[in-house]
Amino acid sequence: MATVESLGAFVIGGYLGPIAIIGLAILPAAASARVAGRLVRISLLLTLPIAISVVLVSVFTRAGVHVLFSIGPFDATAEGVDFAGQTLVRLFAISTSIGLFGLTTEPRSFVLDLERRGLSPRFAFIALATLEAVPAMVERASVIASAQRARGLDTEGSVRARLRGVLPLVGPVILSSLTEVEERSLALEVRAFGRPGRRHLLWRIPDSGTQLIVRAVLLLALVAAIAGRITGTFPSLP
């Protein structure tokens, strides 16, 4: 759904297409998942840095005949404002669709479902281990920080003092993670991780017939929109 919505916003173009996708597909879905507020906040925050550069570049460098105002050698044109506006709604549609996916999908379930659908178990392991690595390293850093504090390291106070306190932790955190790698890989081999072939996963994500139909319809609509764009038969939306 996120893929179709993102590509759809890009392909359909104009203002109406992306706004329709946001208003008719993304926000209702987010509301039903009770994440609409968080989704809008996160998407706005994610889009903001790109939006600023898009506005600056498009408004002042886009060639156009209707000059609105000038700053030094740069002319802000109506065509540039229009292009920036269209780009912004596309960006917002893409970021909300990806954000909705992130907020409503548990990463572990997603990766294991991909494995069920044919992804290599090795690749699935790498993806899952990467997801797990961050909290594990944060926890390890916290243990090492406690040990260092017990030996007099000052990690409190001003930003400068905290930074000074963080530096001595970096080495032990990375080194201790690396030294465990060999034993961890051996432990995995003992549990037949290297065995070729597929494995039977213990559970599957519920996937109803309705969901399947919705996905198929969305995909067909996307393919039709792309085909329409390529052949020039797709109507140009405002």
Add this chain to the structure above:
Amino acid sequence: MLELTGVSYRYAGYATEVLHDIDLRLADGEIVGLVGPNEAGKSTLCLVASGLAPASVGGSLRGTLTLDGTPAAGLATHELAERVVVGFQNPNTQRSGIAATVFEEIALGPMNLGLAVAETVERTREAIERLKLEHLILRDPQRLSGGQAQLVGIASLLAMRPRHVILDEPTAQLDPAGTRLVGEALRSLAGTGTSLLIAEHKTDLLDGLCSRIVAIDGGRIVIDGPTGEVFDDPRLTGLGVERPARARLAAALATRGVEPGVLGGALEDATR
């Protein structure tokens, strides 16, 4: 049967061998304890007996490891895993790091073997029951205490239902109750014909569990015999191995002229 014949092993990049001319045979259903001072080569022997050294660890091996008559040298690591498993002393490195629950963590090995879901679930449940981990099955494996993680690590190995189990200090982080639990689980596993080699500093556990004790020092087997005889052997003290409470108490009684036999089974009961 697991058999090491004339085995010497050298780690990659090292000039000298860590193990020298090891001959060791584990019969089906036999539990053998491995003792020795630090850096005697116990962990290396565990790696070699499991086939991981040199197959995965590297290094060079002289001599042979055979598993039920099949030379281990010709087996891929996943084929080794179907025959022999090894557990390490650090429970943190035993965790796969990808399982959301203890149940999934224990099920990972059988799942990797390509077993049907029903078989995986059955093996997992059996391992959980053996180590009485029912109350932990929905817990995040990263949120376990050291002892709990060690039990989960052992359960993960038992769920593979291997013919041979090698354990390197399996109770290092366990309290006495946990240690007893592991002892009972291993004894019952041996009852199914699985052979076990257990490297352990807690000689009280080995005393009640093993039929044979092997002591190594400097990479060589220096004592190999029935548990009672080895733990009464005065050479053990010279190796820095603490004899089990039963053996120490019996020796203390003997120095005072008391024959331990007069206590009947009370000595064993008190030190068990």
